[in-house]
Amino acid sequence: MSGLNIVIVGHVDHGKSTLIGRLLYDTGSVPEEKLKEIENTCAMLGHKMEFSYVADALEEERKKEMTIETTQTFFKSSKRDYTIIDAPGHKEFLKNMVTGASQAEASILIVDVTRGAEEQTMRHAYILKLLGIDRVILAVNKMDLINYDKEKYTRVARQCEKYLRAIGITLQHMIPVSAYNGDNIVKPSQRMNWYKGPTILEALDSLDVIRMEYDFRLPVQDHYTINGDRVYVGNILSGCISRRSEVTVYPGGENAVVKEILTFEGRLEKACRPKAIGLILSGFSPKRGDIIARGGRPTVAKNVRSTILCLIGEVRENESYLFRCTTQEVKCKVRRIEDKVDVETLERLPSTGVLKQAEIGTVYIEFEHPVVLEKVIVLPELGRFVLLKNGIIVAGGIYYG
Ligand code: GDP
Numbered sequence: 001m002s003g004l005n006i007v008i009v010g011h012v013d014h015g016k017s018t019l020i021g022r023l024l025y026d027t028g029s030v031p032e033e034k035l036k037e038i039e040n041t042c043a044m045l046g047h048k049m050e051f052s053y054v055a056d057a058l059e060e061e062r063k064k065e066m067t068i069e070t071t072q073t074f075f076k077s078s079k080r081d082y083t084i085i086d087a088p089g090h091k092e093f094l095k096n097m098v099t100g101a102s103q104a105e106a107s108i109l110i111v112d113v114t115r116g117a118e119e120q121t122m123r124h125a126y127i128l129k130l131l132g133i134d135r136v137i138l139a140v141n142k143m144d145l146i147n148y149d150k151e152k153y154t155r156v157a158r159q160c161e162k163y164l165r166a167i168g169i170t171l172q173h174m175i176p177v178s179a180y181n182g183d184n185i186v187k188p189s190q191r192m193n194w195y196k197g198p199t200i201l202e203a204l205d206s207l208d209v210i211r212m213e214y215d216f217r218l219p220v221q222d223h224y225t226i227n228g229d230r231v232y233v234g235n236i237l238s239g240c241i242s243r244r245s246e247v248t249v250y251p252g253g254e255n256a257v258v259k260e261i262l263t264f265e266g267r268l269e270k271a272c273r274p275k276a277i278g279l280i281l282s283g284f285s286p287k288r289g290d291i292i293a294r295g296g297r298p299t300v301a302k303n304v305r306s307t308i309l310c311l312i313g314e315v316r317e318n319e320s321y322l323f324r325c326t327t328q329e330v331k332c333k334v335r336r337i338e339d340k341v342d343v344e345t346l347e348r349l350p351s352t353g354v355l356k357q358a359e360i361g362t363v364y365i366e367f368e369h370p371v372v373l374e375k376v377i378v379l380p381e382l383g384r385f386v387l388l389k390n391g392i393i394v395a396g397g398i399y400y401g
Helices: 016-026 032-045 051-065 093-099 119-130 150-167 200-206
Strands: 004-010 072-076 081-085 106-112 136-141 173-176 217-219 222-226 229-235 240-242 246-250 254-263 266-268 270-272 276-282 291-293 299-310 314-316 320-325 328-341 348-350 354-356 360-373 384-389 392-398
Touching: 004 016, 004 119, 016 051, 016 072, 016 106, 016 136, 016 200, 032 051, 093 119, 093 384, 093 392, 106 119, 106 150, 106 200, 119 150, 119 299, 119 360, 136 150, 136 200, 150 173, 173 200, 217 229, 229 254, 240 254, 254 270, 299 314, 299 354, 314 328, 314 392, 320 360, 328 354, 354 360
Parallel strands: 004 081, 004 106, 106 136, 136 173
Antiparallel strands: 072 081, 217 291, 222 229, 229 276, 240 270, 246 254, 246 291, 254 266, 254 276, 299 360, 299 392, 314 354, 320 328, 320 384, 328 348, 328 360, 384 392
16 A cells, blocks of 8 residues: 555644654664664653654754755654654644645644644634545544543543534544654553554554546646757646647647657656656647646636635735646636635625635636636646746635536
């Protein structure tokens, strides 16, 4: 079975870093020297091993190595490899989630049992739902602080479950844990005999993530001329393509035939996702931002109604923005902001014509030229987009169809 990308979300201080540190430590994913270093630091500071340091220390390490993906962390179970993408402590977390820079397939929502769901618990849960990440495990943390009490756990778990159900997320598992002590993270707890369910790792292993097969889609990144032939390059987002196949280029809908498929390894008869390829076509010459497709027709839209999350500054009615989705960049205008969501009560508030930072609302956007979209649940890469103002990403949007 292939790997799984997960994201760990929840309110600040509810225990995300500690949970990550615990998962890494208990699955033996922390290098020996690193552990010694952390243990020494903790001893020097005169306290017990602090597991949130594990996550932080590994992040520091990667930054020093200047790897591109500074936000990814890895661990393994006997069943598969996991990548923890991003953590809400990171400045860019929400932006990465909404823009699709981080593609999570499942999530752990962590809640401090002594505090219950707080503002960010709900905001993050709401964003999971927006992004179509519907495989969610609830970790009710800091059970040690309430003496591993079943009644208090049940109360908090029910509160969270009720909220999640209201936004349309059905929890896969609810698990009482102490990230600090390692209860029910990788090892089953001896202190909660009343709990008969899986540990966090077992719950993750039990998730059945089916990657939907979808029609061939390739956003054109660029074109080069090689030995007199024009080669259109890009990453295959979904599906496969063979030589001599007929394709359609959107948004225009023009037809072409694949003459050759080029890769760094040479010419291929067939190429599938995920792969960077170059295509030589006959019949039509696409440009950057066009989507080469085969199979069903994508959505080609001159305007769209969408849910957006303002990431920085504000989004205003009747203002112009640059829409970007994969390699497509098109000028647009937010014609109307139709409502605003209160993530705590889930009420739709009347629009004031502006969405401020962290606010979520429904907008109606008009494009200068048609754009190509797919429903986010079908093909996230073509279902998520960003709006830019003066070169800065101010909002992330989702297309539901
Ligand atoms: P984050 O902001 O969500 O990443 O939270 P942290 O992992 O940094 O944890 C915040 C504080 O809660 C730290 O002082 C942790 O030591 C503490 N903490 C985290 N998990 C537990 C737990 O299971 N039990 C107890 N008693 N403290 C915890």
